[in-house]
């Protein structure tokens with residue numbers, strides 16, 4: 001029996017478990033379209049629908065199945081309240097940019113509400129207030145300032161000294177009329193509408209894009225998949241981490257991994273969505289369930305590949321949930337990661353300073369339901385040659401050392417430290433491995449660091465431990481049974497197959 005068998009709940013996302021898997025065909029030959037959308041998460045599906053509604057011909061190219069990536073594992077709060085972000089954006093970027101961020105995200109809530117209503121989408125969409133509560137007296141001032149700043153940016157914010165959170169708190173910033181939904185039910189309905197829209201649109205799954213070339217002075221971009229080529233006037237790169245990186249996104253954003261439990265409660269949950277923006281981070285929102293009152297709780301954030309046992313994080317999260325709620329049972333557990341930009345503003349716009357016709361959306365900072373929806377609209381507008389309303393604030397080519405400089409240095413120093421420490425450990429120690437089922441270790445063979453792990457059945461899997469992105473040493477993730485890179489967040493299966501970028505190549509297999 002592996003350690004994972006003792007973890008709370010079933011190892012599955014509630015959103016994936018309560019919807020049918022999609023079955024769109026793979027791309028079967030070359031295509032020429034107005035807009036190619038690479039990646040079928042919330043940003044890609046929303047962008048594709050906007051483009052199709054504008055009468056464009058569209059090809060959505062998804063390497064796996066749509067809405068099974070980060071979007072299939074979110075907690076799906078649909079809110080412009082993103083922790084204590086507005087005071088930070090004001091300090092880093094100034095009033096105008098902070099206001100644009102708030103407007104883009106508020107408009108995204110209304111876009112989702114409007115689509116749900118107009119098309120009668122059955123996706124548990126529900127209006128609720130959102131609260132970022134102070135974890136202790138020390139944080140009261142920061143929470144109160146956030147309320148003042150957000151109110152000054154015309155957001156529906158106020159300081160609430162007595163929020164309905166079931167725990168000790170000296171107060172919260174409350175945003176009225178926010179929302180939550182079932183992200184897959186919503187986005188799978190949008191995918192149907194993409195195919196029904198005026199333009200000629202197609203969705204292709206199991207179609208991995210291997211390279212994207214920009215217009216380069218010509219009329220068309222070129223998108224290569226494993227077997228075919230799509231020629232497009234514009235390409236929208238919505239692969240979470242961009243699969244082409246001429247903008248050095250790996251050094252300008254960092255991966256934040258966090259954990260979710262779906263728990264059944266003995267009593268009705270409080271009315272509201274809650275967030276504590278300080279360690280130990282904690283997020284909670286109700287979920288309507290036929291089985292009885294349910295709450296989704298999240299937290300235990302850490303940089304991917306760093307911070308020890310991930311399995312323990314599920315146990316700690318369960319304890320946090322039980323501290324605040326009368327938990328009857330834990331039904332599901334899952335985990336995923338999102339990229340946070342060094343200046344906290346997402347990157348939405350032209351992929352690189354010299355690229356033409358390729359647009360990116362990334363760095364949603366853990367708040368992609370609204371940022372991804374806003375990005376989808378903006379990307380489709382770029383593809384039509386328009387100038388989107390909030391483009392300045394989100395411009396990926398921005399260079400503002402004042403805004404992101406300190407974090408840029410800190411993040412890249414952290415990468416350098418991980419690189420040196422892990423290579424020293426890998427070369428000096430870990431020669432003999434006694435690995436139990438469900439465990440993995442970096443071991444040394446012939447002077448080379450190897451990633452060796454045993455699956456739950458006891459079979460040993462061995463691959464190189466050197467991340468093909470920029471040569472950092474991968475770490476074992478015991479909660480998900482994967483190899484995770486502590487430098488920029490690439491993840492690999494127990495067999496070394498790449499699960500998420502920036503790496504695009506597998507860890508080479510080695511003999512056992």
Ligand SMILES: Cc1cc2nc3c(=O)[nH]c(=O)nc-3n(C[C@H](O)[C@H](O)[C@H](O)COP(=O)(O)OP(=O)(O)OC[C@H]3O[C@@H](n4cnc5c(N)ncnc54)[C@H](O)[C@@H]3O)c2cc1C
Pocket residue numbers: 038039040041042043044061062063064065066067068069070071072073074075076077078079207208209210238239240243256257258259260298335336337338361362364365366367368369370371372
């Ligand atoms: C634990 C957790 C909880 C969260 N909760 C919230 C929340 O409550 N509210 C909120 O607003 N945000 C939340 N977020 C953030 C939000 O979920 C993400 O920002 C958002 O889902 C990212 O969407 P995306 O479209 O960029 O990426 P994804 O959903 O990952 O979509 C990218 C797609 O691209 C595909 N792809 C990758 N490479 C290729 C390739 N080479 N070729 C073709 N396709 C490719 C992938 O398979 C994937 O389907 C949370 C994040 C985490 C980690």
Ligand code: FES
Pocket residue numbers: 250467468469470471472485486487488489490501502503
């Ligand atoms: S993800 Fe950059 S070195 Fe591994």
